[in-house]
Amino acid sequence: MKSNWNLHFLNDKLRRGKVAVVALLVGLSLGFAGSQVVHSMNESSKEATKVPVHSDKDVAHERRFDFAFPPYMWGGGLLRDSIFRDFDDLGYFPASFENDWKIGSFVSTPRIDTSESAAELRITADVPGIDEKDLEVSVSDNLVTIKGEKKRDSSVSEKDSKKSERFYGTFARSLNLPCRVDSEKAEASLKNGVLTIVIPKSQLAQKECKKLTIRTQ
Amino acid sequence: MSTEVMEACKKEQENQKLQVTQNTEAEHTRAGKVFVPRADIYETQEQLLILADMPGVKEEGVDITLEQNILTIYGKVEQPQIEGYTLAYSEYGVGDFRRVFALSNEIDRDGIQATIKNGVLKLVLPKSKRAMPKKIAVSVE
Known part of the structure; x- marks a missing residue:
């Protein structure tokens, strides 16, 4: 009985983990897509x-x-x-x-x-x-x-600063x-x-x- | 005023653009103010790196000359011509940038590279082979 409960708990944890991973992936891809859009917008206006x-x-x-x-x-x-x-x-x-x-x-x-x-x-x-x-x-x-x-x-390090x-x-x-x-x-x-x-x-x-x-x- | 405020005021003054007031060399052929750009200098074993803040300078506006061992950077700023506006308040003033650096003979002159991005001039001055540290292997007789 106790082991069963443990299993149930584990299952629940796994499910939550999956949801988190999916949410993370969706978030990341949306973020990238967003940055792509912004990037292409920037390129169209080269001057400023x-x-x-x-x-x-x-x-x-x-x-x-x-x-x-x-x-x-x-x-x-x-x-x-x-x-x-x-x-x-x-x-x-x-x-x-x-x-x-x-x-x-x-x-x-x-x-x-x-x-x-x-x-x-x-x-x-x-x-x-x-x-x-x-x-x-x-x-x-x-x-x-x-x-x-x-x-x-990014190409310089603080220790080289003169x-x-x-x-x-x-x-x-x-x-x-x-x-x-x-x-x-x-x-x-x-x-x-x-x-x-x-x-x-x-x-x-x-x-x-x-x-x-x-x-x- | 607390010391903190005094410190901050001092820094604020330092933060102001330093205008070239003394004309030790030659007269400028263009009217307008000339400022000394703030610069950072980094040194590694292979090269020197100069970063200079020159806001408003385009890549066409940068003029870098190396004469003997005197490196001069000049950044031309285009005066914005905006019709119909009146200046309400001015802190930084528009003007060109000019700064002179004395180089040692240790710089590989042909390898100097200059790039400008977002108003920051990046000068890479590679050291000559002669000046690079050299390890001498010791062999047993």
């Missing part, structure tokens, strides 16, 4: 590589940045981060807030340029030596985050946007180590861009 953009709509907590950084203050990495760091030392910000900005440690942030047209916002960032698969761009209504990892060249000036490791950086954007239409591309993100302004924001004429009395 597309980087997928995650659009997070209705992320309410991001707006908390606004009190410290009005929308006209684009970027401002060092200033912003050091202010936050000082507050952090005082234990000023709640823990949930920390998670938002701490990833953007300003030691390793990519340098950025921002420009603006009537209909679009444009961000360029220097990210030399980073593959598009190691880059993650996410856009919400009023915030852009660039995350990435710069890996060491001089090291370049940065390796992970980085992340968030930017407040000056207006509401259409996050789902945002596009990012990578070319020669420069990441370009183009985000169309929302219809409402474009309407708001109305200049007033100032009359003299």
Whole structure:
């Protein structure tokens, strides 16, 4: 009786194992197929590589940045981060807030340029030596985050290093946007180590861009 | 500010592009800024490897010259011409890259290889046969 029970237990284990193996195989093949699709897409656009953009709509907590950084203050990495760091030392910000900005440690942030047209916002960032698969761009209504990892060249080993000036490791950086954007239409591309993100302004924001004429009395 | 913050600020400054300010050699024939690319140097028994960050440089834009024992790398960055945009904020500035390395005679000049990928220039400088370590077998008389 006891041995029978044992057998039953073994059977059950085997079955579970099989299910796991099948699931693994399906997952792997899907993954490969997915990467193939992505690869072929990349090849069709030889000039610049597309980087997928995650659009997070209705992320309410991001707006908390606004009190410290009005929308006209684009970027401002060092200033912003050091202010936050000082507050952090005082234990000023709640823990949930920390998670938002701490990833953007300003030691390793990519340098950025921002420009603006009537209909679009444009961000360029220097990210030399980073593959598009190691880059993650996410856009919400009023915030852009660039995350990435710069890996060491696989052909070299650290022990042979004689001089090291370049940065390796992970980085992340968030930017407040000056207006509401259409996050789902945002596009990012990578070319020669420069990441370009183009985000169309929302219809409402474009309407708001109305200049007033100032009359003299 | 805590020491951690000071450290980070220092690193941030280091992280900034170093612009060539002193013009010790010759005047540039092109207007615009020129930066010194950050570089890593690796040395193995067979070769030296230089990796230089030159974001925005295409393979056609790279110019490598070797004169006597002076290796000069120059990366030309095309200014992006985008109509209708106004610059809102700038941190890195667009400019060319230039850096000069002094090589010893131990480098096999003909074997130097250069590749560029994702804005990183990779220079392989093989050591000459003469400079390679050689083992001498000792025989018994």
